Amino acid sequence: MKSKNGKWMISGVLIMCIALLLAGCGGSNPVTTGGKTAKDELVIYIGYGMTSGGYDPCTGYGIYGDGIFHSALLKFNAKIEVEPDLAVNYTISDDGLTYTYTLRDDVKFSDGQSLTADDVAFTYMTAKASGSSVDLTMLEKAEAKDNTTVVFTLNKKWSAFVSTTALLGIVPKHAYGQGYGDNPIGTGPFKVAQLDKEQQLIVVPNDYYYGTKPSFKKITILNLDEEAALAAAKSGNLDVVMVNPEYAYEEVSGMTMESIKTVDNRGFNLPTIPERSDANGNVIGNNVTSDYAVRKALNIGINRKTIIQNALNGIGFPAYGRVDALPWNNTPEFEDGRVEEAKALLEEAGWIDTDGDGIREKDGIKAEFKITGRTDDLQRYNLAVALSEDAKKLGINLMAEAVAWADCKALTRNIPTCWGSGDYNPIDLYNAHYSKMIGVGTSNPASYSNPKVDEYIEKALAATSMEEAIEYWKLSQWDGETGTSVDYPFLWIVNIDHTYFVRDGLSLGEQRIHPHGHGVPVIANMNEWTFEHN
Structure with a gap:
């Protein structure tokens, strides 16, 4: 029926x-x-x-690396390292602004027509014009120099472009048009036979x-x-x-x-600035989480395994950073559940339960705030509830609510919400932590700013090899003295199996x-x- x-x-x-x-x-x-x-x-x-339907790479299909109808210039192997796919090799100019890819000469689309550099250039310029979830704002132009050579010119240094070329599937210039997304022609291992x-x-x-x-x-x-x-x-x-x-x-x-196993993580942003109104009159910041002691106490004091068991039936493993298990991760795994250490940290910072209600306070501010989970995602709400219950032992009262996702995102710079992330592009670290991304859509919802982290991110983007870029992405998380892994702009909890x-x-x-x-x-x-x- x-x-x-x-x-x-x-x-x-x-x-x-x-x-x-x-x-x-x-x-x-x-x-x-x-x-x-x-x-x-x-x-x-x-x-x-x-x-x-909508299997159109130019509007975002397959951008997480799971497309089956199209292949990309490069691909990620089991170690999440880039290797050749449609392209046999690529070079990056010394100034980091020109990327040249040499294509295989034996590839055909599912309709039997040969793939050429024209198709690649067409795909990238079409995806750029679409303004979709494929971020190509750094791309100035894509040109076919001959049948097997395509040259990308960037308008700024952007080493993460290599990862994009391992994720964006190529469409045929000759067959692209209205309705393409429901009946795609590609160079991948499968084609659509029927779509209901x-x-x-x-x-x-x-x-x-x-x-x-x-x-x-x-x-x-x-x-x-x-x-x-x-x-x-x-x-x-x-x-x-x-x-x-x-x-x-x-x-x-x-x-x-x-x-x-996954890098499909869940965690809560912890606003790093005190509460105030922005230029548009929106409330941003949080008077509790802006205290470093609170952010650190939550990160070291909760028991992630207990939360995972209570919220997710034990399906998953603890997450300590944003990009756990990826090549560019540099958040050291640490022991959580350090309740007494977390309590001592809060006490030293002036957060004391003065009235015996189980909730600490400082300067007249209670150590309590709302956290949200999506109404359309039981897992995120369950995590909010389980985190709330676990944080009580620290004297921190987290009030978990289920809220429509649009409202979660609109309020997140003031009210922490449960985020999900995890992809094969290190640009995720830029979106989450770069200070100039504060207030840009939902990027950097913790309003996090660290000049040294910004410097490492800028050097990572300016790098002319993946290897060099990865070293700077790692330093942005921890250089031995500072970084996102010790500033705690997020409270990461789980990588969900x-x-x-x-x-x-x-x-x-x-x-x-x-x-x-x-x-x-x-x-x-x-x-x-x-x-x-x-």
């Missing part, structure tokens, strides 16, 4: 509905080879993202793909309610099922739970550490999935 909006509903005829849907797309049919049963088709559920928006996406191999060929002739991605997806898995109708932490300990016959039930015998290949966004990242290497015989 379908609702009026076209989504499958949970009902007594759920499995019949799914069976009908699968019948319409050919199902997940076993084939016999050499006396052994294997599968040449899969049916999977990875959340809602992949059935909405908000219901299902069917993909098949791109016969012209130059890399590892997919083992399956058809993969159907369904859009289901998570409970419905779990029910379908228990009935044997799905091969991969994304589940959130509240369902991770369910039992599903014939399937095994796979827990994939991404959990999936996987059909026994199905191998998901070597998964990179997942970026932000549970669900879709698992298919980034779907062309490497195989069904193994017992």
Whole structure:
């Protein structure tokens, strides 16, 4: 049974509905080879993202590195290091303003037409003009010098441009236009066979793909309610099922739970300036978190493992910095749960419980403030509640509320909110910590400013190699004396594991550490999935 909006509903005829849907797309049919049963088709559920259409890299599709229809100039390997993909090599000029990429000469789009440098230049200039989530404000122009050479000219030094070239998929100049996002032509391992928006996406191999060929002739991605997806898995109708932490300990016959490590972190910004009004009359700053002692006490005094257990069913591992487990991380892991040390720090700073109500105060200000989680994200609200409960032992009262995401973002420079981040581009550190980003959209929500950190960030952006840039990104977090890892503009809590039930015998290949966004990242290497015989 379908609702009026076209989504499958949970009902007594759920499995019949799914069976009908699968019948319409050919199902997940076993084939016999050499006396052994294997599968040449899969049916999977990875959340809602992949059935909405809009597979256009120029407007942001695949920018977290999980696109399956397009490939990029470079790619990230399992160690999150860049390596060749459509480009065989690249060079950066001494002044850091010119990037030259040499392309492979054997690549074709899924319609059989050859990839050229014109397509690359067209993609970048189109993405720049779109003003979308692909940040190309630093790009002055992209030009094809010949069929296999493309030259990018930047208007400022921006070493993170290399990471962008490992994330932005290339579109064909000859086939790009209205409706492209729902029926893309690309150079990636798959192409769209059928899209029924908000219901299902069917993909098949791109016969012209130059890399590892997919083992399956058809993969159907369904859009289901998570409970419905779990029910379908228990009935044997799905091969991969994304589940959130509240369902991770369910039992599903014939399937095994796979827990994939991530840099999909969650934490709260801690405004570093006292409360005041900005030029537009908005309240910014926070009179409690602006005290360094409070920010440090929270970071060292809470018990992250306890919070993760209470909020996320124990699914995840403690986060201490913004980019844990990425090559440019330099936030030393430290021991938390240091309650007595945190209390002593607060006492020394003048935060004392004078009236015996369990809440410290200083200069007439109570050590209490609101924190928010999104109304449409149970995990973030649960984290806010669990953090609030854990912070009580420190004499700090955090009042957790569920608030619409638009309001969370609008108020965050005054009221800390639960942020999620984690991608393969170190520019995330610039957006979060560079002082000139204060007040630019939702960047730098802690209003954090440290001249030495700014200096390191500027040097990182001016670098002419990834290796040099990474060293400065690391110094911005900790140089032995100062940095974001000891100034505590954020209270990072968890890197959430991404959990999936996987059909026994199905191998998901070597998964990179997942970026932000549970669900879709698992298919980034779907062309490497195989069904193994017992």
